[in-house]
Amino acid sequence: MAYPFIKIEKKWQKYWDENKTFQTPENPDPSKPKFYVLDMYPYPSGSGLHVGHPEGYTATDIIARYKRLKGFNVLHPMGWDAFGLPAEQYAIETGTHPKVTTEKNINRFREQLKSIGFSYDWDREVDTTDPDYYKWTQWIFIQLYKKGLAYLADVPVNWCPVLGTVLANEEVIDGKSERGGHPVYRRPMRQWMLKITAYADRLLEDLEGLDWPESTKEMQRNWIGKSKGAEVDFHIENIDETIRVFTTRPDTLFGATYMVLAPEHPLVPVITNTDNKESVNAYIKQTQSKSDLERTELAKTKSGAFTGAFAINPVNKKAIPIWIADYVLMSYGTGAIMAVPGQDERDWEFAETYNLPIIRTVEVPSNFEGKAYTGDGPAINSGFLNGLHVKEAKAKMISFLEENKFGEGKTNFKLRDWLFSRQRYWGEPFPILHDKNGNSTTVDENELPVTLPEMEDFKPQPVADDDTNPKPPLSRAPESWKYVEKDGVIYTREFNTMPQWAGSCWYYLRYIDPKNSNQLVDGQKEKYWMSVDLYVGGAEHSVLHLLYARFWHKVLFDLGIVSTKEPFQQLVHQGMILGETEYTLYKNASGEPISAESCNGLSQEELDKKGIVGTQINEDDITKSGDYFILKDNTKIRVDARSFKMSKSRGNVINPDDIITNYGADSLRLYEMFMGPLEAMKPWSMTGVEGVNRFLNRIWRLLIKEESGAVLEKVNDDEVSKNQLRELHKAIKKVTEDIEAMRFNTAISAMMIFINEAYKWNTIPKKLIQDFVILLNPFAPHLSEELWTKLNFDRTVAEQKWPTFNEAYLQVDEVEWVVQINGKIREKILTSKNISKEEIEKKVLQFGRIPALLEGKNICKIIVVPGKLVNIVAN
RNA sequence: GCCAGAGUGGUGGAAUUGGUAGACGCGCUGGAUUCAAAAUCCAGUGGGAGCAAUCCCGUGUGGGUUCGAGUCCCACCUCUGGUACCA
Incomplete structure (x- = not known):
């Protein structure tokens, strides 16, 4: 029987919500150290969360909960990168206003994130499409403009007719749009540019001091060129x-x-x-x-x-x-x-x-x-x-x-100035006015935000040819929006909007002071929290977002608004989660199975042409032979074994909601962390999810009577034995070190080892299990809080202190030595731990089979690795 | 082509500074429980030889350094990500 995770998880999520358990105070206790742990905020798409999101989010949540227990003031916020093409494309297709879709999607995302039990301070949520937010995006643009870093220019741009907009160089990959893969053409156009090239040298040099993956730094170096x-x-x-x-x-x-x-x-x-x-x-x-x-x-x-x-x-x-x-x-x-x-x-x-x-x-x-x-x-x-x-x-x-x-x-430099305007509706309007002579000026700062006008038709318009400039949707905005009178002069507003990257260039600053209506961020607060201590997100943003954000940050630094040269001190990319491994058997046009190597390197098109069809087969029907998988009943036929990127068309998408329903949020969190190293690409496995779920059940059953839900009698106030203490402190040491190094998979394995040991004990002292429940908390917060309550411990786990390990408890009286002859293991010997080098050498030479094996040989040398190994070199 | 990273059982993956390869999980096998199954619990599980003690082989391939190499060095192969005429 499974532990009642549905009930438990709902209960604690509600508790955290109502008690604002994870709220970061406005004026945090200055005697405590601070830790700012940030996720790359999601684009709230219509399809909801996929299993890739909770991977990085669980990692940061573990760190956030751990740091709180360690006595840090923790800033761990979440928000929405909600402007952008998909909402607008969807809006165009269905006629629903992007604002409506966006709001709906955000609500869904928030609900899903809460159902995983993340410890965000939801009072600091930011939304890039909120006028109170983009007011400051526009404000930053004005500062860029005033510094001469934003300018209009006739430049050959990347024009994507399908999207009806221009794209930045960074958004064009192999001549196709980064989003959607549509063809891109070169054509001249008058556009807003940001002078990122003025910061090229600094963007390059300041990479040096950052604790980022070397590959990401290298990509940025190459891009700056x-x-x-x-x-x-x-x-x-x-x-x-x-x-x-x-x-x-x-x-x-x-x-x-x-x-x-x-x-x-x-x-x-x-x-x-x-x-x-x-x-x-x-x-x-x-x-x-x-x-x-x-x-x-x-x-x-x-x-x-x-x-x-x-x-x-x-x-x-x-x-x-x-x-x-x-x-x-x-x-x-x-x-x-x-x-x-x-x-x-x-x-x-x-x-x-x-x-x-x-x-x-x-x-x-x-x-x-x-x-x-x-x-x-x-x-x-x-x-x-x-x-x-x-x-x-x-x-x-x-x-x-x-x-x-x-x-x-x-x-x-290879780096080009950043093409900053888009011919779309769903983006930040520029705070720019044009007079009839073609001169431009900024909107007064006290008139910000320039809000997006209500419009019925926000479709981008196709252009007939390269000589006609495309008319952005805002050119069809109501007259009252389009024309502005200032000092007796009639101005026309800028009709282009900003690209999606604009909002994400500075959102990490707004979390620090999200409700401030006078400033982008309060100086004192900024000084306290910046820089971001840990930033986790996908490697796909290695160049785009991370380069743009660094650029804006440096501009804000020059303006004295931020106090650090760089925004993100440590950066980690979570690896992609692939679908379950698929075994593909190929069959030719007449339906006979053919060996996989004959299809290697062929594209889907070429396969189609030859009438070759790949069918998925069951793992039970295959076996491994050498480096390949073959059919059990026809060993000449090789079978492809591969995992693929999750995609709707392949039908291998895993929905986190299903995992939560069937196994619980704690199982989802635990599995995502147990799969392998955070940075690695790894395939999903449903039996793996069942494995960690089994582990959580084992913890429950170790302490709780299944039928009544009461605590078992063997959980009592007995004294902790030496052995129990050692096992606990082994776990504390390993889990602590592994969290610090973000090796969550091995931290979980250490907890499993502890529980496996605990099953051998007749009595489980409460004192002992108390520390274990705290160790478990960052990983499986719901279960851990519930056990804490059941065991009648004081307050909640979230209010406790992280246990420290005591090296003295890890000591053993006896050590096992490996005895090698010429590097091959021949014996194992137990001695007291305080044996001297001479003593162990002497002892080993008379031990067990060793004298016999050395018969007729000259001992040249004996190598002793204290407490571990003795190698006898003989010929 | 160039740059970066990675190749370990049937499988996901462990292995501080070179020192017992395969922790932990999955799967599989056997047993206990059950009328039976699921669930659970216990035991086993890299390959080969052997009744056994034990031995041999094994971290992509081939060399090397070392008492000792998954870990260090050289060459190569494969895969993943990035990039593509950047002068």
């Missing part, structure tokens, strides 16, 4: 123009045999001669018509066109041909390069395609077989640089360029 080199001016033969190029390899200037401009480079029409005009224009047209997707897909072979013009290499005055090619991007560097095929793989490929000369300027190693050589070596064919290695040659060339005014040393 700092590279040092030089800019060099090339005069154009017979035309009074110069073209500036950026290169990271100024040392290879002698090997520049041609030059390439991006097709969009402004000097292309100027320098192209009449003979080549037609082919150049044709090439430009060809590149323009491609989407980003096609452009990357077709990037296998290099293409380009000759302009007919020549540039003069400043270092040797040689004339080199100028080409245009789409492998040079207008958006990076100067949009022009000097091509050095000898030392650059792309240039080599292009030179091969168009038969352009190749000069090596770095001596290749004797065993080198490739084409372009990008490694180090002495310079050759390079005049005054000959013999110098790359580093010295670079430095010498840069001073040569600077002395002769041919160019200068220069650092470039």
Whole structure:
């Protein structure tokens, strides 16, 4: 019989709610240390919570409850990232206002989170779509604007026709939108930009001090993409123009045999001669018509066109041909390069395609077989640089360029300014007014927020062609909203809205002071709570959210609003939870089973074409042979064993509500933590859930009479035995250390070991079990509170102190040594723990089979690892 | 291609600084209980040889360092995530 988890969990959730058990006081006791533990707040989607959410949330909840018991003031809040495309798409499809859907979804999410028993301070909830919240998002934008960090610009943007909006570079992956995977095209548009590039160096440098996963820091470094080199001016033969190029390899200037401009480079029409005009224009047209997707897909072979013009290499005055090619991007560097095929793989490929000369300027190693050589070596064919290695040659060339005014040393970043406007309805309106001459100004700060107008039709409008600018939904807002009179001048409001990232750039600050109507956050409170001590969330935000939030935080730091350089001191990503492992048997068109290796590497399309169907089969029908699974009754047939990402279409989605109903919230929490390391990707297993549920039942039955619910007689006031004390303190030590290191799986295993031991005891002293119930509390808070009450202990677990372990209790009188001969275990021997090195050596040589095994051998050496192992080296 | 991380039983995963590989859970096998089943409890469970004591093999592969390697070094293979002409 299962313990009555439904009743227990409801009871305690209600208790916590009514007593505001986990409320963080407005003015916390300053004598206590603080701990700010933050979850990445969810987007409240219509499908509710999935099992991925409670993974990170349980981890932080364990930490929060543990830290409270440890005597910390804990800030552990939750809120909603509620602006964004899905609510709006849904609204468009159903005609329901996004506000309505959002509210409904938020209520559902809140209810679900409460049903898992998370210890959030619900009085600090934030909602990015709440005007009281986005008032401050708008306020921050005004500060950015005032600092010159927000500007309007005509720039080539990522236009996604399906979504009817532009996207930031970070939101485009392989030429497709990050959300939904729709194609993205380049087109020029006048848009709001945020000058994140002004903070590039600081965003890069300050990564150093952060306790973040190395991979995430590396991703941000790559995204910022700092590279040092030089800019060099090339005069154009017979035309009074110069073209500036950026290169990271100024040392290879002698090997520049041609030059390439991006097709969009402004000097292309100027320098192209009449003979080549037609082919150049044709090439430009060809590149323009491609989407980003096609452009990357077709990037296998290099293409380009000759302009007919020549540039003069400043270092040797040689004339080199100028080409245009789409492998040079207008958006990076100067949009022009000097091509050095000898030392650059792309240039080599292009030179091969168009038969352009190749000069090596770095001596290749004797065993080198490739084409372009990008490694180090002495310079050759390079005049005054000959013999110098790359580093010295670079430095010498840069001073040569600077002395002769041919160019200068220069650092470039891959990071682009952040495209900040979206042509959608469901986002923060910009606090910006435009006059009829095209000048813009900000709304007065005391008139914030600029609320979203009520509208019937909030669909984005498709645009006919690239020359028409899309009309954002707000352009159809009521006149009373659209036009504003200020000092006798009629202004038009900005019709674009902010991207979804805006609200999440600073929400962690609002939790500190969520109701403040005068300031974004009170300075004193900010100083107390910041920075976030632990931030847990998905790795998918490694670049987007985490980079944007760091940027805003630095701007707020410069404004003196926040006191720390960085918002999130420690960051942990929870791993993805996959569906249950599936065993797939493939069958060919005639329905006969075929071996899995013949389908490996084939796409779903190719499988469909061949009529191959994968069917799921039962684990009982297969067996393992070597590295593969095979059919039991046809051992020639290999079967695929894999777990997949949960998805509606695959039908392998696990709903946390079902787990709570069938096994309880404590089981859900415990299972999510017991599955494996928090950061790892791991498959779901229903039998695993049953396993931890069994464990909770075992705890219950250890102490409680099943029929009556009363405490068992063997739970009494007896003295705690030495053995019991040791087992308890082993558990305290392990659980404490593992929580600190966020190794929750092994912490749970330590509690299981304790309970397994406890089942062997005839009596269970209350004193002993009391500490165990506290250990259990962060993991299974409902069960632990209920047991606490049943055992008639004082107040609630949440008000107790975390037990400390005493090393003295862990001591044992006897130790077991492993006796090895030449590294192989031959005997085990028990001795008192205080035996000396000499004594154990002597003892071991006469013990058990050891003398016999050493017969006829010379002992060279005896290695003793105190209290553990003796290794006799003999030949 | 490049960058980062990971490969351990049938399975999810444990193994402080190199020192008993496989903790704990799942599954499986046997037993107890039951009219029977479920649930529960007890025992066993890496592979191979042997009646047994015991021995041999075993942490992706191949080398190396060491008294001793899952752990350190070199080369390679596979998988996962990120990225893609960034000059």
